[in-house]
Amino acid sequence: MLRSVLRASTTRLGVTGSRFCSSAADKLVITEVDDKTGYATVTLNRPPVNSLNLELLTAISETLDDLQNNKSRGMILTSSSKSVFSAGLDIMEMYKPKVDRMKEFWSTLQDVWFKLYGSPFPTVAAINGHSPAGGCLLSLCCEYRVMCQNYTIGLNETRLGIVAPTWFMASMRNAMSRRDAEMALTLGTLFTTDEALKVGLVDEVATSKEDAIAKATAFLDKFKKISPQARSMTKQALRSKDIMELEDNRTQDIDLFVYAVTQPKVQKGLEMYLEALKAKSAK
Numbered sequence: 001m002l003r004s005v006l007r008a009s010t011t012r013l014g015v016t017g018s019r020f021c022s023s024a025a026d027k028l029v030i031t032e033v034d035d036k037t038g039y040a041t042v043t044l045n046r047p048p049v050n051s052l053n054l055e056l057l058t059a060i061s062e063t064l065d066d067l068q069n070n071k072s073r074g075m076i077l078t079s080s081s082k083s084v085f086s087a088g089l090d091i092m093e094m095y096k097p098k099v100d101r102m103k104e105f106w107s108t109l110q111d112v113w114f115k116l117y118g119s120p121f122p123t124v125a126a127i128n129g130h131s132p133a134g135g136c137l138l139s140l141c142c143e144y145r146v147m148c149q150n151y152t153i154g155l156n157e158t159r160l161g162i163v164a165p166t167w168f169m170a171s172m173r174n175a176m177s178r179r180d181a182e183m184a185l186t187l188g189t190l191f192t193t194d195e196a197l198k199v200g201l202v203d204e205v206a207t208s209k210e211d212a213i214a215k216a217t218a219f220l221d222k223f224k225k226i227s228p229q230a231r232s233m234t235k236q237a238l239r240s241k242d243i244m245e246l247e248d249n250r251t252q253d254i255d256l257f258v259y260a261v262t263q264p265k266v267q268k269g270l271e272m273y274l275e276a277l278k279a280k281s282a283k
C-alpha cells in the first residue's frame, strides 16, 4: 500500500516559497512510499512537460534530501505526464536570463546531479515519455532505466547549438560505450526506445507505465540480499571520479554556463528553437 510523504512535501514547498499546497496534485514532486517494500516513487509533476525550472529542481533536490535522511531503500523516478518524462531544462531559464537567477538555477541543477548520481540508495528511472537533454540526464543519474515504447531519449544539446557540460557527458559514458556516447553527443541523437535499448542507454523496455514501475521494482528487489552499505560504497566508488571533477570545478562550471548561454549567437538559437516549439504546439 502506498502512503504519501505529506510532511516532507509540505515542508518542501514552504521552503521553496512557491505556494502552500493542500493536495498532492498541486505539488511539483509527489513522493509515495510503499509500506511493504519501503521503495519511494517520486513523480515529477510540472505540466505540461516537466521542464526543469528552478522551482522544480529545488523540489527534486529537497526530495532527495528527504529520502537520504529517511534512509530510503530505493527510489523510482517517473512522471505524471502521459507522454513526457521531462522535456529537459526549462529553456525560459536560459532565454533572456537574469544572471543571479541563472546562477542559482545552475547551482541547483548541480545539487540535483550530486544527490542523484551519488545517492546511497538504489535508483531507477521509469521513463514513461519523451526524455530529451536534461530529462535524459536525470534518468542517466539513476542506476537503471526502464523505458516505455515509442518515445525518444538522448542528450540533444548540439541540435540546439549548445554543448552538454562534461558531467552530462560523464553520466552518459557511465551508461553506454565511449564510442556510442561520442556519436550520440556530437550528433545530438534522440534515440527511439528500441534504439536506446540497443546502445545501452536504457536497460529494459516496458509496455506501459505500470509495467515500467513493476520492472523498476523488480530491479530494486535484486538488492534485497545485498548489504546496503556494501552496495552504496561500491556505487559511490565507481562514480567518485566524475563527482570529484565537478566538486572541484563548481564555480567555474557556473561561470562557463552563464558565459556560454548569454552569447548573442546562443540567445538567437534559443529564440528560434522556442519559436519552433511554440509553432509546433499551436498546430
Ligand SMILES: CCCCC/C=C\C/C=C\CCC/C=C/C(=O)SCCNC(=O)CCNC(=O)[C@H](O)C(C)(C)COP(=O)(O)OP(=O)(O)OC[C@H]1O[C@@H](n2cnc3c(N)ncnc32)[C@H](O)[C@@H]1OP(=O)(O)O
Pocket (backbone or CB within 6 Å): 048, 049, 051, 083, 084, 086, 087, 088, 089, 090, 091, 092, 130, 132, 133, 134, 135, 156, 157, 162, 163, 164, 165, 166, 256, 257, 260, 261, 274, 277, 278, 279, 280, 281, 282
Ligand atoms: C566541454 C565544455 C562544455 C561547456 C559547457 C558550457 C556550458 C553549457 C551551456 C549550456 C548547457 C545547457 C544544457 C541544456 C540542457 C537542456 O535540457 S535544454 C532543453 C532541451 N529540451 C528539448 O530540446 C525538448 C524540447 N521539447 C520538445 O521536444 C517537446 O516539447 C516534447 C518534450 C517532445 C513534448 O512534446 P509535446 O508533448 O508535443 O509538447 P509541446 O512540444 O507541444 O510542448 C508543450 C509546451 O511546453 C513548451 N516546452 C516544451 N519543452 C520545453 C522546454 N524544454 N523548456 C520550456 N518550454 C518547453 C512548449 O513550447 C509548449 O509551450 P506552449 O504550449 O506553446 O506555450
